[in-house]
Amino acid sequence: MGRDDGGGYNTPYIDVDVTSMRDAAEELAGTANRLVDHVDELMDKAALPLGTFAPDADVYRAYAFWWGRWSALLETAEPAIRGAATTTAKAADGFATVDASGHIDITLPGGG
């Protein structure tokens, strides 16, 4: 990825907006917080069918299999979003120390 420098070349560069990145981090953190509550609500409801099916029936084992596998993926979402929020906030802090104005636009010779 790079920006046309006007001369027809794509020059590798860094272009960040620290204030907006911090907003993005807050948005991600808020989303993760809400997700915790939503996952808790869903866990309660999703356990109900296990009490509904006869414990010795295949459908009981099949439901345990389905929910066991998909709930695992579901549980990865919240920490992943929270991790993204933390990383984005830390990155914004890091960039802010480079340029106190909150905006830097540096072209690196080697890319990135």
Next chain:
Amino acid sequence: MDSETEAIVLSRINHADGDGLIRAADGMDTAYKQFWNARGRVAGVRVDLVNQWDSASGRTMLDYLETVDGALAQVGGQLSIMPEKLRAHGRLINTTRASLRDLIVQGYQDPLSVSGSDIDVLLQGFLDSERALTSDLWTYGALAPGGIPLPEPPPRPPGNWKTFLFGDGYPAGWYWLGADGKSPDPDDYGFGEDFDPGAFDPEHPRYGYDEWGNLVPAYQAAMPVPMHIQEASIGGGLLKLLGKAAKGAGVTSSGARAIAQNADDLAALVRGSYGWRPSHIDRHIREWYRLADDAPVQPWMRDEYLDLVVQAGIKQGKVFQWSLRGESGAQSTYSVLRYTNGRWLVSQYYANGARAGEFATAFEPTARQLARMLQQAAIR
């Protein structure tokens, strides 16, 4: 429908709670909307970050958020598909129960107006719906990320003196069948170094039998032999597993006791186990009865709690292998669930170690603990 199947189906209809399934489906619908909203927020941040954080690290973050978005989309997909299926089965349970009740009342009033086939039609409808739901749950469950585990199989019986002395060419415990329902020739099957007898390999699918005697992929089968043979010989119930665990560990204490399939034996085992000591179990009994931390546990509470634990062990449907975290690290347990009066109770028994076969603990799990128990059993 034969009388044995009829009895099974009637018992399941009596046990089933259609409204519970409908409530679960409604909860999943709500969660679907909430996750869709979360997905939208993550996607919005991604779009913004394209311009706000344009660097190698920023692009890595974009890729990462795309992965998160993909996971939410996959879970959302399940939450858009499965609720309708659960709700449909829940409604069918309710209508079947109502229709059966009407038929029974009608039969009392006018016996000749009700035939066995009237009832059979209702029972068959329930059975067809339950089987369709079961099939969908297996199919959609298998699509989730992660390997698929196989149930712990019983040891292969020795065939003749040669196999007794030299083995039969199969890895220990490998018992599953080919697509034709017969044991495959070990020479035709490559047990490489990465062969894992505890995992289902979709490239080389193995098979077993479901509760109706149908040949199904091995992870859907309780055991590699039909149900009536399981009950008559090998069996996979908790009590047999406890006996096997105790003997395997060479334990000579209460855990090694020969346990018959009855409540008294299990009660004696639990009472005699280290996990039932008051300093441990009273805390869980207090939690169950919502007592204060320092409130005394009444003898009737201990008796009733013991009965709950025993009933869970006797009437269990599926035995989960679940790790128990203690002072000496994680230890594998055989765990069973019991749902009673709207509350869950999980009881755990040591699967190995010095206390193999003994009762470890019993407590009311949170919904998250419940899900983690299912996760351990469903992902390899």
